[in-house]
Amino acid sequence: MNNVEARDVDVVVIGAGQAGLSGAYHLRRTGLVPDRDFVVLDRSPRPGGAWQFRWPSLTYGKVHGMHALPGMELTGADGSRPSSEVIGGYFSAYEERFGLRVHRPVDVTAVREGDGGRLLVESSEGIWSARGLINATGTWDRPFWPRYTGQETFRGRQLHAADYPGPGAFTGQRVIVVGGGASGTQQLMEIAEVAAETTWVTRRPPVWFEGPFDENVGRAVVAKVEERVRRGLPPESVVSVTGLPLTDEIRRARERGVLDRLPVFDRITPTGVAWDDGRRVDADVILWATGFRAAIDHLAPLRLREPGGGIRMDGTRAVRDDRIHLVGYGPSASTIGANRAGRAAVRELRRLLEREPAPV
Structure with missing residues (x-):
């Protein structure tokens, strides 16, 4: 791989979800040309x-807090259609409208130090040489599997929630759902x-969030998540800080006893689980x-x-390297947070590029 000639660009964006497309949009707005100045x-x-991997029964009407990409609203969506289809179609139209020629499927295996500060x-797809990087790889590729005695x-x-096929696969079965996040509660119901x-x-009793999620609440939540990444700790999810929204669907499930929670078991047996x-x-089925962990192993070098x-x-x-910007990581791991982070990352990268002109 090291003997392959690298293609030069100013910025590489890794990932084309909400965060990556936001970053690419703002790069485009600054005058950079796709495939020539950034990729x-x-x-x-x-x-x-x-979103394209979400289970079919998660319709767009069940999605909480989908924020539009910058510069183009998502309008007229049918709430009864699968969210994977609605949002996948929206992202596709967005890429076409703004001329964001995304290279796919491309697996990034490593980011290393090159010559001349690149x-x-x-x-x-080969090697790209860049002066700056926007990493927007999210978490979907790294589902977290805890380990228990007897597993x-x-x-x-x-199976993991990432591979959830829809409720029909569990008809007539006894199912244990482990996890108190949004996916766990939606799939359980x-x-x-x-x-x-x-x-x-x-692991912990669920926290239900009732009332408007206004700007003050949002600012407090982001501050809590941001504090962890400022200290160099792995980020917690935004949902773990906000709690779960107390919707009408959740209220009905609580009344039926579906959301009566047990503490985590101590071990797994051949036929189920057991407590001390x-x-x-x-x-x-278990x-x-x-949840998931940040997909950042390619940055290890x-x-x-x-x-x-x-x-x-x-x-x-990234404090250790001002060429590296992570969007959709930590406090920006939400649709509205990803939009803001994409804009902020591009603003700082532009300063970096202007401060250190490319060699002629």
Whole structure:
């Protein structure tokens, strides 16, 4: 790979979800030309970011807080259609409207230090040499699987929420859903309609958010998440700070007992799970709705991680390397946060490019 001639651009954008497209849009607005001055590399097979992989029963009407991409509203969407189709189509139209020629599917394997202060981005498409990088790889590629004693002995089926096929696959079965996030509760409520029995297990009691999510609340939430990345700790999800929105659907599920939660079990048995106090629950399926981790392994050669395990950030900029900007990471891991972060990253990268002109 090192013997392959690198193609030169000013900025490489990795990822074409909400955060990556926001960054590409603002690069375009500053006058940079796609494929000449910057390039967008996306691992997914088609437009839509992580949304294209959402389960079919997650309709657009069930999506909470989808914020439009900068410069183009999402209007007239049919709430009964799968969110993967609605948002995938919207992202596709957005790329076409603003001339964002996304390269896909392209797998970025490593980002390394190059000559003359440039970065070498190694990918399945070849090597790109860049002066700056916007990393917008999100978390979808790194589902988190916790480990418990006896897990390998379970005779039923185990799957992660990322691979959830829809409620029909659980008809008549006994299902344990592990995890207290938005995906876990949404999938649990669907499964409960067809399963023989459901059990909800979480590490902490759920926190329900009721009332308007106004600017003051949003600012406080972002500040809490931002504090972790400033300290170089792995970011927590925004939902873990806000709590879960108390919708009418959730209220009905609570009244039916679907959202009666148990603390996490101590071990897994061949037929289910068990607690040290003697409680046991038998199951046919364990669904791990245990979240995701940031997909940033390709940045490892740059040694950006702190002892705490995360990348210390100042805004969108990696403190250890001002050429690297992470959007959709930490406090910007929401649709509205990603838009703002894309704009902020481009603003700082423009300053960097103007301060250090490209060699002639």
